[in-house]
Amino acid sequence: xxxxxFEIKRTDxxxxxxxxxxxxPKDKVSTVLxxxxxxxxxxxxxxxxxxxxxMEICGSCAMEINGKPHMACSTTTDSLKGQKVTVAPLKxxxxxxxxxxxxxxxxxxxxxxxxxxxxxxxxxxxxxxxxTPEQFHEYLDYSLCIKCGICMAACPIEGSDPNYLGxxxxxxxxxxxxxxxxxxxxxxxxxxxxxxxxxxxxxxxxCTEACPKGVDPSFAIQKLRSSMVxxxxxxxFRRR
Amino acid sequence: xxxxxxxxxxxxxxxxxYFAFAMHRLSGLVIVFYLYLHLFVLSHLLSGAATYNxxxxxxxxxxxxSFLVLDVLLALVIFYHGANGTRLALNEMGxxxxxxxxxxxxxxxxxxxxxxxxxxxxxxxxxAA
Numbered sequence: 538x539x540x541x542x543f544e545i546k547r548t549d550x551x552x553x554x555x556x557x558x559x560x561x562p563k564d565k566v567s568t569v570l571x572x573x574x575x576x577x578x579x580x581x582x583x584x585x586x587x588x589x590x591x592m593e594i595c596g597s598c599a600m601e602i603n604g605k606p607h608m609a610c611s612t613t614t615d616s617l618k619g620q621k622v623t624v625a626p627l628k629x630x631x632x633x634x635x636x637x638x639x640x641x642x643x644x645x646x647x648x649x650x651x652x653x654x655x656x657x658x659x660x661x662x663x664x665x666x667x668x669t670p671e672q673f674h675e676y677l678d679y680s681l682c683i684k685c686g687i688c689m690a691a692c693p694i695e696g697s698d699p700n701y702l703g704x705x706x707x708x709x710x711x712x713x714x715x716x717x718x719x720x721x722x723x724x725x726x727x728x729x730x731x732x733x734x735x736x737x738x739x740x741x742x743x744c745t746e747a748c749p750k751g752v753d754p755s756f757a758i759q760k761l762r763s764s765m766v767x768x769x770x771x772x773x774f775r776r777r
Numbered sequence: 778x779x780x781x782x783x784x785x786x787x788x789x790x791x792x793x794x795y796f797a798f799a800m801h802r803l804s805g806l807v808i809v810f811y812l813y814l815h816l817f818v819l820s821h822l823l824s825g826a827a828t829y830n831x832x833x834x835x836x837x838x839x840x841x842x843s844f845l846v847l848d849v850l851l852a853l854v855i856f857y858h859g860a861n862g863t864r865l866a867l868n869e870m871g872x873x874x875x876x877x878x879x880x881x882x883x884x885x886x887x888x889x890x891x892x893x894x895x896x897x898x899x900x901x902x903x904x905a906a
Contacts (some may be wrong), residue, residue, distance in 0.1 A: 604790030629780070691791075693798050696784035739801070740868045742794035742877045759871050 539563040541614060543572055545584065546625035548632045557581070563614065569624065570598050570609035573636070586636035593749055596685030600636050601625040606690040608749045627690040629699070643686050646702050650710040650728055655721025672717045679712030679757055681750040688744035688754055694737050701737040702729065704744035704754035711757035714764065722764070730765050793878050797861055804858040811851055845903065852895050860888035 540560045548554050559576045566572040570588055577584050588598040591610045598609040603623055614622070630638035656662065688704035689695050695703050710725045729735050735758050744754040780787075785799045818836075821829040836844050864884045867873055873880045 605792075691795075693785055693795055696780035697782050739798055740794075740865055740874075740877065741792075741798035743792050743798075746792050746794060753875075755877075756874055759868070759874055762869070763871060 541572070542621045543576065544621060544623045545636070547635045548626070550634060567613055568610055569602055569612045569614065569622065572614065573609060585634040594683060596683035599627055599685040599687045599690070601627060601690065606687040606747050608685060608687070611749060627686055629690050629695045630686065640686055643689055646706045647684065647709060649702065650706045650725055651721055652709040652713060654713060654716060654719045655724065657720045666718045668717055676712045676715035679708050679715065679752055682708060682752050683750055685749065687747050687749060691743040691747035693741050693743065694739060698733070698737060700733045702734055704758070707735060707761060708752055708754040708757040711760050726761070726765050726768055729761050735761050735765070793881055797881050801858060801861050804854040807854045808858060849896065849899065853892055856888040856892050857885065860884035
C-alpha cells in the first residue's frame with residue numbers, strides 16, 4: 538500500500554519542540570486534515586490540532602503545510618508534490634500545543650478596527666437603508682474573510698513587528714468603510730493611520746496570495762492609504 | 778510571535794513577494810553601508826589630495842583590485858533596489874497592485890538589462906585603463 542510521510546512539528550505544554558514522522562496510507566485520506574485525523578485516530582492520540590467545519594468555512598485548521606500557510610481541510614494530498622509532507626503550526630502565532638495556536642492576539646487586533654457597522658444615528662434610523670448591488674459588491678470580497686489567520690502568517694512584517702495590525706484586520710477596516718451603511722470611516726482611519734497601521738505594510742503581497750477565500754488585503758490597505766490621504770487633504774483645506 | 782528581522786531571511790519556499798521584500802531590505806542595508814563607506818573615503822579629501830589619491834589607488838589597483846568585483850555587486854544591488862522601489866512606488870499609487878508579481882518580474886528584467894549595459898561599459902573602462 539502506497540504511503541505518505543507526514544513530518545509534523547510538535548510542541549508540548551512546556552514549549553519543547555520535536556519533529557515526528559507518521560506514515561499514512563495514501564488511499565485512506567484525500568486532504569491534510571483527513572491525514573491528521575487518521576494519525577490521531579490510528580497512530581497517535583496525543584496529536585493536537587484545531588478543526589471544525591472541514592469545508593473551509595470556520596477558519597480553524599490553518600497551518601503551515603510544506604512551508605506555506607494553508608487550510609488543512611482544503612489542501613488535497615494530490616496537490617502536494619512528493620510523498621513527504623511537512624506540517625507545522627502557523628507562523629507568527631504563539632503555539633499552545635502541536636498545531637494549535639493562540640489566536641487571541643489576532644482577534645484583539647481584529648476588534649481594534651471596529652469590525653461592525655457604525656451609525657451616527659446610533660441605529661435609530663426611520664427607514665430602511667437601501668443598498669444597490671454595486672454598493673454591495675464594493676465590500677463583498679472583503680466580507681468573505683473567515684479569520685483563519687493565514688494572511689497574518691504569510692505577512693513578513695507581522696513576524697518582525699507583532700504590534701502591526703496585520704492584513705486581516707486592515708482588510709476588515711476597509712470592508713466596513715466600503716459599506717455604504719457605515720459611517721465610522723473617521724474612527725477607523727484614525728486607528729489604521731497609526732504607527733502600527735497601514736504604514737507598516739511594504740506590499741510583499743503575500744497576504745493576498747495566501748488567502749484561501751480570495752480576499753485581497755493588500756488592495757484594501759492601498760485603498761485605506763488613499764482614503765487617509767484624502768482625509769488629510771480635507772483637514773488641510775478645512776483649516777484654511 | 779516575534780521572529781525579528783532574521784525572519785525576513787526565511788524566504789525559502791515563500792512567494793515572490795516575500796523574496797522581493799526580503800531582498801529590498803537587504804539591498805537597502807547594503808546601499809546605506811556603502812553610502813557611509815563612500816563618505817568615509819571622500820572624507821580623506823580633507824587631508825589633502827595626496828592622502829585621498831593614495832587611498833583610492835590602494836583600493837583600486839594592485840592586490841586590492843578585487844574591489845571591482847564588489848563594485849559590480851553594488852551595481853546589482855542598486856539596480857535591484859531601484860527597480861523594485863519603482864514598482865513599490867507605483868503600487869503605492871494604486872497602479873498595478875493586482876499584478877504586482879508580473880510588475881516585479883518586469884522591473885527586475887529592466888534592472889538586468891541596465892546591469893548588462895553597466896557591465897559592458899565597466900568592461901570597456903577596465904580595458905581602456
